[in-house]
Amino acid sequence: MENDRLRIHVDAPYAEALGRASFVFASAEWMAVYCCEKMQANYVQKLAKKTAGNIADDLNRLAGKLAAGPERQRSV
DSSP states (O other), X not given: XXXXXXXXXXXXHHHHHHHHHHHHHHXXXXXXHHXXXXXXXXXXXXXXXXXXXXXXXXXXXXXXXXXXXOOOOOOO
């Protein structure tokens, strides 16, 4: 049916804020995925059943391994 989505009243600023929050969350989640991919090859291919919480845990674990590794020289 045409314009069925308009049957439910939604405050426009609220809908915009909700959409923006969803977009920002999804963008941040994919940034975390790409960071994990850089630290562990083929990470993206194992992503199918992971939740955002699993991805965050993986990112923390992988980053922790980098921090615990041998010190690297910093280029200044």
